[in-house]
Amino acid sequence: MCRLILFLILLLGVIPLQAQTSAAPTGGSVCVVAKEQGNSLAIEWVVGEQSVSHAITTAKSALNAQGFAHVFPQAKSAIPHGWIVVVKTAYKTVTGRVRTSYGCGFSQESARAAEQLAVSDLRAYSWGWKPEYGYDKVEVKRY
Template sequence: MPTEDSRLKQCLQLIFVMVTMLCVPSNVVAGGACVVAKAMGNSEAIEWVFSLESAETALQQAGDKLRQRGYKYFFPQAVVELQHAYVIILRSDYQSSRGRDRTSYGCGFSAVSYDEALWAALKNLQSYAWGWKSDREGYKIVTKARY
């Protein structure tokens, strides 16, 4: 016959298993993606897509949109597996250190807020445009969305 201590131990084990299961994320099937068309090191256009199927599907659909618009060279810039997200897309027009006019985009997703999506977009822009500085070149928000 189980003692009170063994019952308590079993209850605690069951609670531990239940809490652990709550902390493990479920398989996410939805996602978003940003794809940028480029030529000669300059960003020409950006597309972002959300797909209920998967982030990979969103990536392919964004590339297809750019291809339909006539762009040949496009590259993934941000991909996320989130069923719901805040999205910010930034654009910056500036001069490179060699005096060339440049356009760069930043794409940020967040499950929490627009502010976090903005920070993600700023980091994204800087990682793809190494010489770009937000305080010097500036930027404008071209897309603010939620899915």
């Protein structure tokens, strides 16, 4: 019984210490996309904000001010500094509809790593897109 009590005292003493030391300073970056019926209409990206939630609010507000009602965060990052790459593609679906889609990636390592994440993001949100359709880099920026 004494061992159990001692164990609990030690455990309770360690948990608050871990909670205090695990929080690292972060930033906020996001890509928010305006969509309608599965098609991407516009994108707004914000980097270097104080938090991800603040970046989302800023990007959504910018798209709403342009008249877009259906805006959704598509990619986000809490890294304070790094690379952002935004890609855009236009392609025809198997049903013959022309679609525009975006992908967004953030990386501390390199622009190339951010581009790979942007293409992965594009694939995750645009199921009909295939790599052979290609894409254009809309933004490559270090922040």
